[in-house]
Amino acid sequence: MPRYMMIMRATAAAEAAAADIDFDEVIEQMGRYNEELINAGVLFAGEGLTDPAEGFVVDFDSDPPTVTDGPYPDPAAIFHGFWIIEVDSTDEAKAWARKVPVGPGVRIEVRRVSETSEFPLDNPWVRKEIQWKVELAEKLADKARAEAERFLAPRG
Template identity: 65%
Template sequence: MSRYMLIMRVADPSAAEAAMAGVEFDQIIESMGRYNEELIKAGVMLAGEGLCQPEDGFVVDFDSDPPVVTDGPYVEAKELFNGFWIIETSSVEEAKQWARKCPLGPGVKLEVRRVSEIEDFAADNPWVQKEIQWKADLAEKAAKTARAAAGR
């Protein structure tokens, strides 16, 4: 099994706005909800979130020392990331099938990237070993939190 990140990119914000003109926001939420539900029922969705407007974010530019933080909106950006999904599929072909089903329209692209797995790195590297331990610690912490919440 491999994990893939589906990154929603708005290529041209004005084109995306025009494509959505006349479409009720409730319709957009419904189509995304149906897509998410289909991913969940198929057992492939691990995470998915929409992103707030760029005015609520910032960019950290590492071209200088110290890095420079610039508040949004990002006038130099040609594309904006609007949301993402992380899915786990048995093949890249299955990931492509799910990506094609996403209810997006003109002016929007979906970039799909495989998420690195710990097995992609040398197992004898001390930082890889630390990463394995960090993930185990986080999983244990999440399990404790879940047990505590269930006991309330």
């Protein structure tokens, strides 16, 4: 089944408008949307990102590459979070992207994620990547269990 990455981008005007919205309301709206993705069985991954001021850009136009701390001069280059969904078709990915609870000035860029099967499976690096994915999935599962235990444990 194809996977699609939905990348959230917002203009400066959209960010300014969002500053007037209660953060708990934003979390609730996104939580409901994420729960809908989970209940439909299509959410593969997703994360929100911190403020661009905490990030940096590595530009390979020079040697050695130049590192520029955020915030970035080009607001169009900033993205705020992403989801990876696993759906049957591009049309289904479009339908989910249209449902993201955001307002004017926000764009959701959607791109299909390449599948391992699109590469030559006899290539040693492709085979290594398959093994790395298995190992990463195990690590992520262990980390998620530990995080759930820490946050969901009864407080006393």
